[in-house]
Amino acid sequence: MKYGYIRPIVQDQQCTHQLNELFFDTLFKEAHGLAKKRTELEQLLMTVQKDDELFVQNIAVLADSLQQLLDILRLAERDQITIHFVDEQLTNQTIQKASLLQSATFFADLQSKFLSHSSTFTLQAAKQQGKSIGRPRKTDANLELAFSMYDSKTYTLYDIKEVTGISKSTLYRYLDDRSTLLSDDKE
Structure with a gap:
């Protein structure tokens, strides 16, 4: 089966530009962009089976950290699932075949994306809760x-x-x- 997974990200907070051109048997859509309580991702990972395909717009949609990405890649390898990262034009199999230099460069860039995504959504959530952002002004x-x-x-x-x-x-x-x-x- 073909599955899609989308969630709000910095560049597409309404999920309107993710996986538009593709057809899926089932599309999982997360309600928020925060790292915690990603119930749709948990449900998706419990649903996929051997030889299924999962499509995400980019790696930052699927994972919030390198550790989470590694955990998902291990799960995909164990369960023989193919994950397609549309923007990067990669699959989980092609990531595993990259050279050390390619991998280091790729993961350094990816870490920067994770930090940007996390801080953007955390700041937005704090503002919505009425919290003051930044250092307090001097009296x-x-x-x-x-x-x-x-x-x-x-x-x-x-x-x-x-x-x-x-x-x-x-x-x-x-x-x-x-x-x-x-x-x-x-x-």
Whole structure:
């Protein structure tokens, strides 16, 4: 039998560009792009049998890490299943026949894709939950104190950091922002 598996990924969060030109006996579609609770993938892996074929748009759709990919490839080899990776124009058999240099290059690129996918969906989930992303801003009172200490030219950057907790690089970033604002006000 021919199976397809799709799920939201960074480049196709609505799954509208995955496996459009292919026909399947059964298509499994994951509801989210997160790494956890991939129930459709679990169901698919429990369903496939010897000589079945599985089609995915690319490796990042199927796996979230190199370890998960290796686990799935081992399972496919054990159960004699062929997995087709459409974008990469590979199957699980052709991956196994690659040279060490080809494999190392391929897996280094793949690791980068996994990290990008994971961080994108994790950030989106955090934003949807109303969580603040990134470092918190310094308080205005603390910044004003740092600015006045800096402008007085009587304190070292170390002194400013000790009093305000604002590092040299952060202080310079805020000073650059302040000078940009001041120059915009003059225009």
